[in-house]
Amino acid sequence: MPDSPYPGDIDAERQSAPVSHRRKELRRAFQSMVASRWALLGMGILIIVTFVAIFGPWLAPFDPNRQNIMMRLLEPGEPGAGDLTYWLGSDQLGRDVLSRLLYGARVSLLVGVTAIVVGGVLGTVLGLVSGYFGGWVDDVIMRLGDIQLAFPFILLAIMFLVVLGPGLVNMILVLGIGQWVTYARIVRAQTLALREKEYVEAARAMGDRTVSILFRTILPNIMAPLTVIASFNVASVILSEAALSFLGLGVPPDVPTWGSMLSESRDHLFSNKWWMAVFPGLAIVFTVLAFNIIGDWLRDFLDPRLKENH
Amino acid sequence: MGTYVVRRLLQSIIVLIGVTLISFVALQIGGDPTYLFVSENATTEEIQRAREMLGFDRPLHVQYLSYVWNALQGDFGNSLSYRQPAMQVVLEAMPATIELTIFSLVLAIALSIPLGIYAALRRGKPADGGIMTFAMLGQSIPNFWMGIMMIMVFGLYLRWFPISGHVPFLDPLFAGDFETAFTNLPRSIHYMIMPALAVGTYTLARNARLVRSSMLEVLQQDYVRTARSKGISETRVILHHALRNAWLPVVTMIGLEFGFLLGGVVVVETVFSYPGIGRLVFNAINQRDIPVVQASVILIAVIFIALNLIVDLIYARLDPRVKL
Numbered sequence: 001m002p003d004s005p006y007p008g009d010i011d012a013e014r015q016s017a018p019v020s021h022r023r024k025e026l027r028r029a030f031q032s033m034v035a036s037r038w039a040l041l042g043m044g045i046l047i048i049v050t051f052v053a054i055f056g057p058w059l060a061p062f063d064p065n066r067q068n069i070m071m072r073l074l075e076p077g078e079p080g081a082g083d084l085t086y087w088l089g090s091d092q093l094g095r096d097v098l099s100r101l102l103y104g105a106r107v108s109l110l111v112g113v114t115a116i117v118v119g120g121v122l123g124t125v126l127g128l129v130s131g132y133f134g135g136w137v138d139d140v141i142m143r144l145g146d147i148q149l150a151f152p153f154i155l156l157a158i159m160f161l162v163v164l165g166p167g168l169v170n171m172i173l174v175l176g177i178g179q180w181v182t183y184a185r186i187v188r189a190q191t192l193a194l195r196e197k198e199y200v201e202a203a204r205a206m207g208d209r210t211v212s213i214l215f216r217t218i219l220p221n222i223m224a225p226l227t228v229i230a231s232f233n234v235a236s237v238i239l240s241e242a243a244l245s246f247l248g249l250g251v252p253p254d255v256p257t258w259g260s261m262l263s264e265s266r267d268h269l270f271s272n273k274w275w276m277a278v279f280p281g282l283a284i285v286f287t288v289l290a291f292n293i294i295g296d297w298l299r300d301f302l303d304p305r306l307k308e309n310h
Numbered sequence: 311m312g313t314y315v316v317r318r319l320l321q322s323i324i325v326l327i328g329v330t331l332i333s334f335v336a337l338q339i340g341g342d343p344t345y346l347f348v349s350e351n352a353t354t355e356e357i358q359r360a361r362e363m364l365g366f367d368r369p370l371h372v373q374y375l376s377y378v379w380n381a382l383q384g385d386f387g388n389s390l391s392y393r394q395p396a397m398q399v400v401l402e403a404m405p406a407t408i409e410l411t412i413f414s415l416v417l418a419i420a421l422s423i424p425l426g427i428y429a430a431l432r433r434g435k436p437a438d439g440g441i442m443t444f445a446m447l448g449q450s451i452p453n454f455w456m457g458i459m460m461i462m463v464f465g466l467y468l469r470w471f472p473i474s475g476h477v478p479f480l481d482p483l484f485a486g487d488f489e490t491a492f493t494n495l496p497r498s499i500h501y502m503i504m505p506a507l508a509v510g511t512y513t514l515a516r517n518a519r520l521v522r523s524s525m526l527e528v529l530q531q532d533y534v535r536t537a538r539s540k541g542i543s544e545t546r547v548i549l550h551h552a553l554r555n556a557w558l559p560v561v562t563m564i565g566l567e568f569g570f571l572l573g574g575v576v577v578v579e580t581v582f583s584y585p586g587i588g589r590l591v592f593n594a595i596n597q598r599d600i601p602v603v604q605a606s607v608i609l610i611a612v613i614f615i616a617l618n619l620i621v622d623l624i625y626a627r628l629d630p631r632v633k634l
Contacts, residue, residue, distance in 0.1 A: 038446075146321070147328030150615050152573030155591075155607045159333060162595055162603050163340040235450065242452050243577045247592055262455060266581070269461060277462065281455035289450035296446075 032301050042293030049287050053105040060099035061087075064256045068094035073268070076275050089275035091264060097275060100256035101283055107257045108287060111172055112238040116230050118176025123183025124226065128214045130184060131191025142188070145181040153178050154243060161249040168251045171244065175237050182229060190222040224302040231295035235288045242284050258284050314626060322619050329611045330378050333604055337377075342366060346600045347390065386605040391594070396601035400587060400609055405480040407579070407586030411571050413502050414510035418567075419560065422514045426521025427553065433526065441518060448515025453574045457508035457581035464504060471504050474583040505582045509574040513567055517560050528552045564621060569614040 033039045052059065061084050068090075076089040076097075088097040130141040148156070157174050164170045194200055195218075203217045244250050245259025253260070258280040265276035337343050344361040352360070361367050364387070365376060380386070386396040429441040465473035479498040483491040528534060529552055537551045538544075579588030587606050594602040 143324060143328070147325050147332060150325050150329055151332070151607065151611045152569045152576075152614065154573040155576060155610055156332070158576075158591060158595065159336045159603060159607045160339065162598065162600065163336055163343070163346065165340070239452050243454060246452075246454050247577065247580065247595060249595060259452075262452075262458065266458065269458065269466065272462075272466070274462060277455070277458050281452065281459065284452050284455065285447070285450050288452075289447065292446060292450055 029301060033297065036297055036300075038293050039297035042290045042297065045286050045290035046294065049105055049109065049290065052102055053109045056102040056106055060096070060102045061085075062096035062099040064095060064099040064103045065254055066095060070094065073271075073273055088279050089273075091261070091276055092268060092273075097261070097279055100261060101258070101279055103256045104258045104261065104280065104283065105287075107168070107251060107255060108238050108241065108284070111168070111175065111241045112234045112291075114172050115175035115237045115241075116179065116233050118172060119179030119233070120183050120226065120230055122177065123180035124187050124219070126180065127184035127187025128191055128218065131188035132195055132210075132214055132218070134192075138188070141184065145184055148178075148181055154240060157240065157244055158247070158249060161244065166249055166252060168255070171241065171250060175240055178240075179233055179237065182233065183226065186225055186229060187222060190225065191218055194218050194221060228295060228299045228302060231291055231298050235291035235295065238284065238288050238291070315623065318619060318622055322615055325615055326612070327378075329608060329615070330381050331374075333608055334374050334377050337600065337604065338370070343600075346598060381608065384605075386608070387601040389594075389602045390599045391597045392599075392602070396599075396605040397609070399602055400590065400605045403585065403587045403590045404609070405484065406476050406478065406584065407572070407575055407588065409476075409478075409480050409498070410502055410505055410509065410579070410584065410586060411568065411575050413499070414506035414571055414575070415513070415564070415568060417506050418510035418514040418517060418571075419564075422517035423521055423553075423560065425514075425518040427525055427548065429518065429522045430525035430529065431548070438522075442522070445515040445518045448511045448518075451511060453508050453512060454577050454581050456511055457505060457578050460504045460508060461581070472501050473504070475501055476585050477501050505575075505578050505584055508581070509571055509578045512574070513571060517563070520560060520563075524555075525552060528555045531555075561625075566618070568617055569610075572610055572614065 033043060072090065072092060072094045074086045074090040074094075076087060077085065078089070079085050086096050086098070088101065090096055091100070126141050130138045151159075157178060160174050161170060164174070200213060200217055203213050208217070241250065241257070242259035242262070245257045246263045248260075248263065250257055250260055261280040262277060265273070265280070268276055337346075340346070342361070344357055344364060344366045347364060348357055348360045365373060368376075384395075384397040388394060389396045389399050392399050425441050425445075429438045432438045460471075461473045464470045477494050477498040477500075479491055479494050482488075482494065534547060534551055537547045542550075575586065576588035576591055578584075579586045580592040583589065587610070591603055591606050593599070594606070
């Protein structure tokens with residue numbers, strides 16, 4: 001793992017000229033994003049999905065849980081009750097697919113982002129401790145990671161969720177805790193490399209407390225690779241959430257999610273109710289695609305040495 | 311080499327112990343696990359009787375030791391819905407799952423290597439862009455949705471492939487009935503193509519990118535330039551000099567890939583009503599058949615650990631650069 005792209009004394013630099021430096025960084029980021037059309041596409045999708053996740057309730061034409069047996073399995077574009085149209089069709093209970101899709105964005109983003117925060121914080125702290133102190137602490141933490149990675153993740157999640165029962169908090173905890181190893185391994189490797197650097201030694205010599213050395217001296221210098229991993233990780237967590245919801249282990253039935261919509265669509269494949277399967281799937285694909293693209297771009301932007309040959 | 315093998319074996323044993331610990335914790339994490347084994351309208355006496363029968367009234371460490379002891383013998387209790395030993399139910403479903411996993415691994419690798427190489431050779435051209443766009447998409451499509459879409463298009467609309475079911479190949483093979491096994495093979499593959507593609511697309515896409523970038527790197531190396539300057543044909547340079555080194559990262563990943571694919575198979579099997587562990591686990595989830603879920607997950611973890619051990623040992627033998 002190469003060193004962080006930042007020079008060691010980035011903290012000092014930031015403190016001396018914080019505003020202009022940050023503004024410059026932002027402008028550079030923006031320019032690089034515009035230069036890469038992919039990144040722009042990813043950002044565009046992300047902005048739309050975030051917008052929908054926040055304002056879904058105001059955008060949705062129907063209550064996502066309102067059942068209407070008279071309006072079952074309508075094709076996309078068919079007019080429904082009153083002057084409202086089911087733009088993306090309705091499901092087996094007469095609920096509006098578009099409205100459920102808009103609400104579903106909330107769950108996907110919420111679960112994706114919070115699970116990464118949970119896993120990222122846990123993994124980062126354990127990785128810092130592991131790399132900085134070494135010895136038996138390091139051994140224990142890293143072996144724990146090995147053990148966890150011995151399970152294909154989705155199976156581990158299934159095993160816990162079956163016992164814990166479905167629910168948003170359980171889902172976030174299981175998905176989050178499932179991710180810590182990735183962060184811990186990377187943070188540990190970087191901490192090992194930084195531990196011996198002069199500026200860390202200087203901090204130690206000046207009598208800084210260990211906590212301060214870990215979080216104020218070392219952590220800021222390893223944020224770049226962490227950000228890249230987090231972006232890819234959100235993508236894979238959203239995929240896992242969809243898979244678990246699809247298996248019936250997700251959030252309760254009254255919360256619409258893309259995964260559970262797909263699960264319901266399976267019973268209607270033979271009668272060719274394609275809209276029930278196509279739209280939620282596309283929503284997942286575009287959201288995950290956006291995070292993957294942004295991850296690629298971040299990697300190239302933050303650490304050009306890791307750049308894939310383009 | 312000897313110490314490496316011993317160290318690696320010890321590591322695997324520690325991990326195995328950890329696996330039993332995690333699955334034990336998973337069982338206990340929701341509170342008294344007795345409630346997972348009795349029906350919802352069981353009386354207090356019935357619950358108490360079940361608690362004693364299942365041993366959940368004993369202290370935790372005693373419970374754990376007996377859990378490990380039983381697990382070592384493959385005993386995870388009786389399946390609640392099949393009324394048979396859970397491990398036996400799982401083992402019966404295993405060959406179908408292994409078949410599908412191996413097939414999707416082979417498919418993913420066989421397709422990703424030529425695609426990656428072709429993209430690298432056509433770097434910056436439309437073919438490269440196309441393959442990389444496909445790879446980017448492939449890493450973003452949920453495998454089970456891919457399965458649903460394939461069922462709709464290739465199964466129901468075009469009617470090219472059967473949309474569910476399975477023709478066994480490994481089962482008769484293990485039973486020593488080679489004739490049946492090989493007569494079954496073509497049909498077996500016909501049934502497996504759609505699920506295998508659904509499971510393997512992610513791996514295929516990721517490996518295509520991996521092969522491409524490592525190929526691009528290798529093509530810039532001195533030994534490739536030397537080979538070219540000696541006037542060797544381009545095909546030979548690529549197949550003989552470049553490819554050999556370019557696909558090393560893919561080989562390294564195979565062990566991990568297998569575990570990852572197994573996880574995917576579990577989800578995709580339910581889409582295709584494919585009679586393997588995945589569908590078993592799916593039904594077990596719905597019936598809250600905990601012994602079957604536990605037996606499946608642990609069996610897969612054990613296979614995964616063994617496989618990684620084997621891959622590491624083979625790799626250490628093949629690549630002298632691995633420190634022993």
